[in-house]
Amino acid sequence: MPYSTEDPWWSRIDRVGRRLLLPALAVSALLAVLSEQSGYGSARRLQVGLALTALTAVWVLLFPARPRRYGAVGDGVIFTIHVVLSAVLTGFNPWFAVFAWTGFVIADERVPRRALPWAVVPVALVLGASQVGGFPDSLGACLVWFLVAAVNYGIAMALYVNIERGVQRNAELARANLRLEAVIAENAGLHAQLVAQAREAGVQDERQRLAGEIHDTLAQGLAGIVTQLEAADGAPDDGARLAHLDRARALARESLTEARRSVRALRPEQLERATLAEALAEHAVEWTRASGVPVQLEVTGAVLPLPDDVGSALFRVAQEALTNVAKHARASRVGVTLTYLSDVVVLDVRDDGVGFEPGERTPGRGGTTPASDGGYGLVGMVARLSRVGGTLTLEAAPGEGVALSASVPTQKGTL
Template identity: 40%
Template sequence: MNIEGELQRRFFLWGPYALLTLATGITLFTVDELMTRAELYATGPAVAAAVVLHLWAGHTGACLTDGKPAQARAYYLIRTPLAFVLTYLNPFYSIYAVLGYFDTGHYQLGLRWGRMSLLATAVTMAYGQSAGHWPLFAALFVLHASLTLVFEHLGKKADEDREAKAATILALEDANARLEQALSENAALHEQLVLQAREAGVSDERRRLAAEIHDTIAQALTGVVTQLQAASDTQDRHSARAHIDRATALARSGLGEARRSVRNLSPAALEHDDLPEALEKTVALWSQQATTRADFTLTGTVSPLHDEIQATLLRIAQEALTNTAKHAHATRVGVTLSYMGDEITLDVRDDGRGFDPLAEKPIGFGLTGMRARAERLAGTVDIESEPGYGTAVSARVPLVHHA
């Protein structure tokens, strides 16, 4: 068994005990604030039932991927409602209920029952996190259910891709074996070239998926968390409702972008608009959500651009604005798109706190991802900043017209 498989086996065997123990420990410190006496008395038998269930699952192997399918399904279908009961008694038992997201695919529940089980876990998690606040519960359930279905679809697509690649690799290996017999003197060189091509393809696909997930799903989730936090902090019902509506819209937008990432399509903002219109709307929406003044300026003669050029510049602008919202503490932001003969430039400037580009290493995927996107189009991204004097991000790419 490889290291990954052994770690997975240990998690399924011992993880439930760890999460149950952690949730119970936190519960003991929140009894007076969150639980009635009846709920406290009911929690003991429920926890004992969970321990007995896991003892049985560990003894029979029902909690492991190589266990008997019938026992594994019984284990999962008992644990899921038990986790909901515990979360109902104390919201912190949602720490234990999160197990339902990790191991659904291993118990061969089938498509229908698998999705129902995932949605049941989503209900449990949303209830535990909303603390009885029903509008917040509805928004959190939409978020959890959307992410559940998105990642189920992504996982299924990844499995299909792995199977297709495995079949392709087997076919290539068979062809290589026959070729080796005829060209034995070139076998070593041929094998090396095939391996390099395969690794290059995998590496390029990983970079593309990393960039898409960071620029779409991660940014949408950041916005959702911000809006839900604002909703939970305000006492005004109308203001809370507005924040929840924005969170729901962001969740739906993230879901759409995730589907487009799977199909390798252009950003949603470019579906009906050209780059200048999409950038203007993006800046306006960001300004509204960040409550920071942001202006968009267009210079030069507008001409149709290649789809990849438009998508790249829009993603760079979105990432630059996201970084500004997270780190800059700016009061004003300017975004300028300039058509300059044989190249097009995008400048994003703010009057925030700035930083020293030479002293500070880039955090996360943002700056690295922007440069990688521009370099794929033979372009560049330059960062100018100084502590206390704001930041300027300038992207330049060749102006390639739409075919």
């Protein structure tokens, strides 16, 4: 069959065509009987035709209705016998043309594609004979017969060509679908690889942040404790020794507090039970109670839920900024503003502390540690924001405090 091995759709059509052979033969026999009762032909002729119909039914059951399994020569023989039987039946009664058209199905199934135009000729001739009332017996009738057969031939070949084009388009679509599936699978692999790389980068950033936390808090606190204890050992009197011990105790308490803060910083529990605005308000109250510096929190725009990573990043930036204010700014008041816009969320932290000269290398003189001082505060903020596509800007001047602004875009303008 020219198509079944290439196109599953046409293979199903062929199976349907094969199953129509016996129904078409039965309909032809019924129409022949009805025509004989109406006066066409003779009873003897009809009996011979019905006997031949029974023989053809056995033939259909044994060969043409089965899938191809006899090779090219066997298929050619089967097609030839089918056309001969159709011609003989049509010769007995033209109504057997209902069965004769199945020769097109057998030709499509059994004949090689290059020989198909030739195989269609005898089927078209048999159909033409039925349409002109039987095989002709005069020159004029033959001309009409050939003309009708030519029309049948043209219609059949046009159908074959259109079907072949449709099959080819289906095959091309199938190949395109396979290529698309391959591309989708490749993209899925690349996406998984990018996710893994992003996760690895996030882990590395978090390690760097924790290293900065340990370096800036615990390590410095422990170094101070060791220094005070060594100074106590060399103190000239008990008063000096007690002073150094008191200082060591104070440093130990501060280090413990910083350690607890670092542990809490690993996971913003406030965001698990509240929105970012509510979590900032709660943290501002706690920070004011600990530092004694009042915080004015202002929220503008419609408060909407943010993605977890965006909310966490902004909350950690606010925490870090307020921690630096408490440690370095010597401020009398702090303002925090959270602004919800259509395509971006902005967090501003301002203090009226001592400020610093942007770019200077001496840490500890402003509300936020400058990036060039080797500390981890500002670097950690930038790393957090970059993971969610955000940016950080900083404005500072000696004696004029510090203004920090963190902005994170929202996807497609929606939160």
